[in-house]
Amino acid sequence: MLKSKTFVKKTRSGGVMKIVREHYLRDDIWCGSEVCAECKQESAVLQRDACIESNLCTYPHYLIPDTNVVLHQIDVLEDPVIRNVIILQTVLQEVRHRSAPVYKRLKDIIHEKEKHFYTFTNEHHRDTFIEREPGESANDRNDRAIRVATKWYSQHLKTSESDAEGLKVVLLTNDQGNTQKAEESSLLVYKCMWSMFSIRGSTDPFKKLCVSTNEITSSKVLFPEHLPLSRIQAGIKSGSFLQGSFRASRDNYLEATVFVQGEGEDSTEVLIQGLQNLNRAVHQDVVAVQLLPRNQWVAPSAVVLQDEGTAKDDDAEEEEEEKALRISAAEAASKPTGKIVGIIKRSWRPYCGMLNASQIKESTRHLFTPADRRIPRIRIETRQSSTLAGQRIMVAIDGWPKHSRYPNGHFVRSLGSAGEKDTEQEVLLLEHDVPHQDFSQAVLSFLPKMPWAITPEDMVKREDLRHLTVCSVDPPGCTDIDDALHCRELDNGNLEVGVHIADVSHFIRPGNAMDKEAANRGTTVYLCGKRIDMVPELLSSNLCSLRSNVERMAFSCIWEMNDKAEILKTRFTKSVINSKASLTYAEAQMRIDDTTMNDDITQSLRGLNKLAKILKRQRIEKGALTLSSLEVRFHIDSETHDPIDLQTKELMETNSMVEEFMLLANISVAQKIYDEFPDCAMLRKHPAPPPSNYDILLKAAKSKNVEIHTDSAKALADSLDGAKVDGFPYFNTLLRILATRCMMQAVYFCSGMDSDFHHYGLASPIYTHFTSPIRRYADIIVHRLLAVAIAADSTYPDLMDKHKQSALANNLNYRHKMSQYAQRASVAFHTQLFFKSRGILNEAGYVLFVRKNAIIVLIPKFGLEGTVFFDTKDKAAPNLVFDEEGPTLKVEQHNFCIFDKVKVTISLDASNIQHQKIRMALIDPVIPGVSVPAPDVEPQAKKPKLDR
């Protein structure tokens, strides 16, 4: 049965390699037609009466589409009307090569029995195989192969046919040249479009789809060329281009802003919209932008758009999405809009994420979806897709050619399987650029040798405060205690208050490896159940930590105050202390409240508490803001480390007591170091937000007929205090949460580089960080400055260099921001774990924001925020009317505005393993077609008893 002829097929690949492959031709490949008597096939696929009702062909016929017809008219081929089609192997291979999604669809059709699609392996058939002729392009050869196969079929069917039914084969092609050549060799050819139009009973979508003529080629240039650096520089100089850092939008992959740092304070944001304009810029690149003419300016859209196309060929959809963007934008106020003309500096790093395996099983090219939504998907080549699927992996970008929809990259390493706690933690540390490796040997070599004790030499330079009744108050489980307090009555009736801060700068000497590492890390990062230390653990939890009943070195700030909390005298000194107790906030609170306790520690705490209350009142009078944000705390199972309960953190009097004295110490130190070093003091400022930031707050308050004044911090604080709505006790908290969102970030800066020192939130003219040197590097610098100021330590060049100081401040700001994001991400992840174990919950919440197609709901019980979308992909969108002014969103009949109370179900949406998210759906108010029926929530199942 096998007659094998050896043919040699030569292909070139990589330009130089000559690949020799055998190519066997067979005579046992059957035509697949019921009519044929010659072929010894077991079951014929193609029917005898193959009649598509068509105006063009009244006789029974089989269709043979060519590659382009399949690629462009796959929707037509999918229609049930089209049956009895012969797909040639040549076509199948070309389709596979050019478009994975179409290939997938084609294969699905072939597998469908009712469609009667037959795959003819023409390349291995003895009579239909052709060799490429010299000078013939691969495409021409394939077209010829298709014609030869068609010809073979028509002759084969003619000879084998006994009855004169006139069964014919029709070649479908859109190509002019191909048509002509086929007609020359007397084949039946039809342009796909006409033949389809002439199909009787064809429905509307047919016509629409047939006309679409978008090109599917990989060589098409998708993006404009980037300008060379020289032209960019010239453009920036002449002012026609702007330089800025590119920030992709998290919600909308077709939108981004370029943050242009102007001279001095003024900085502008340029909006970029659409793939072409984004022109291959990746989040955080430094780019050159050209502003578009004013009539093309648009407004940022409020639509949430996610790149969900299956593969590279989703151009058509994208165009529609882009159009949608523009239409929505036209109505609203427009912003400066531009397009990217060049990239000045790429800031690519390895990205974490997951692989979307290609639909073709053997394919080596796959798309990678980064965990960060602002990063585009990356195409990588790997043969391990089956192993990598389901794992968190790291991928680095290699480049982004102008004809490629996605950047090209390569696989770096695997982090572990998705969903596991360790993997996820690693991912969020990497994603937030938190240095979390173990400390190197070089760093550890600078640790003091154990056993360590305070030497007499140390004592000489330090004040001995061991006799004082010092105690520390911290959250439970805290091992890095960096502050302790004391308060005692002096003989003259005044009070002496001391704040003692761990003397970390004694251990970390400037310029050594440990110092450099700490400066780079910038801050300790606290995740749920894990702490990433800034300094090695020996220091953070032992030698520096001001634990009770051990002698520790400290940097003390001691005030003499009268009972009105007025500071009479301030003194800074390096000291040695011996803390008498390390308390938690709750313990300290109990001691203060318990009237039966009258020991030194309790007395001291009461004194502190009394003063703190006065200090706080004074501060608030000056206009300090009390803002609100919900913080949650997990109860973590001690063995599995899974969260078992979740509650919002509650604040006690003692929290604010410690806070007041820390603020006081920080302000005192800030003043001192600024007086001594006006040029190079490390300070912290909190700029007043621009008035426009308050818009959302004002609108929200107005909806409840509450007036908020934002002229000054004091006015804001007062109006927030006064804002109350009857029967809505939670209103004030919600308002404060909103106010928090309006604020700017507080930042470190070097006093020599800036003129505005004001701290808006604390209403203090000057501020710094002094009180947590174990977990913040800024405090170490402040310690060093203060030590120099009181002649307790010597200075060093970098400390006095304002440029270096400023660069350091920038790094610290960055690390600080990233650590906050990492903490939030960690909380979010643990929240998900929690809800995973809980199943579906029904909770009441409040509308926090109103968006064009969604509302954002806050669940006070869990401090959880979630989005309720009204337009989902799988069902028709309800009638949505968005009013910018309210802002309100009218869904069918119901009007949502900020602060509305709603009821939602909360569940974990694990459909996208990469971005597992908390999904909320509306229960109350009931809107038909939108809200969901309230699921029965089973009472929390009792813990199964352990079997003995």
Added chain:
Amino acid sequence: MRKKTYQLPLCCCRCNVGIPIADCIQIRLVIYNPKCIYYKYFWAVCLAIVLPEKGRMGNVVRRRTRGALRCSSFEVCGNMAGLELLSDQGYRLDGRKATELRKVQARMGVFAQADGSAYLEQGNTKALAVVYGPHEMRGSRSRTRHDRAVINCQYSMATFSTAERKRRPHGDRKSTEMSLHLKQTFEAAVMTQLYPRSQIDIYVKILQSDGGNYSVCVNAATLAVIDAGIPMRDYVCACTVGFVDETPLADLCYAEESGGVSSLALALLPRGGQIALLQMDARLHQDHLEALIEAAMTACKGVSKVLDEVVRQHLEEVSVLSGE
């Protein structure tokens, strides 16, 4: 020293549980304990040889896995999406069906000077085998066996055998390993006990390489040994099989071998169905092993038919020439 290897207990490399070798002639390759809690999959890191008569483990050579998962992003040529090794219609890249072998052509007695020689083509893989001996021990006498002949194999690849010129035709790690495999195969097949204190040299050269080098070498060497008139228990026929889409593919070509298929090489003494050598260094689920070995044995039997034909035809020619 040899005894020690005989008694090497087979145990799971992972959990170290000993696995009893059933007293069978065909041996199953068991390296990982199938019940091993660590691995559902196992790495075949072992090479087993069965002495056909005694039916027990001849010799176990443990090899380390070389690089668990090779990152192969740069091996892929150009723009090509991975090749579809087996189409839905059941055709392979070169048009064969899953169980079909490549075209085998062979000639015996191609060199007059050697005691035996053969040339064999299996598709595009072409090999030349030459046999000298049995003759007296050359070189070190210490290797002499008083009860049987020593087989000396040398495998090499011509510099022009691959698409890119090969730098080092023999003596590299791969060739040394291949020489060792050949030696083990033929020690199991040749009736060495008939020639005590002597030596048989088998030299094999790959002239063109297109996958399945080991099996082509074995097949060519078999013909050469027969040409030399050295008695064997049976033809030794070898074939590689790969596993794609739950289907075993017989006689892999280079494109298939490099396409990430887990392949297995098997040398068989077809009449008794005894395995002379079984080698696999890819990952494969235990459940599929049986089917794969079965397919390999069928393929080997196919090869043996062709070889038998070649030998008979050669004999006819020779007898015609010698005028009998």
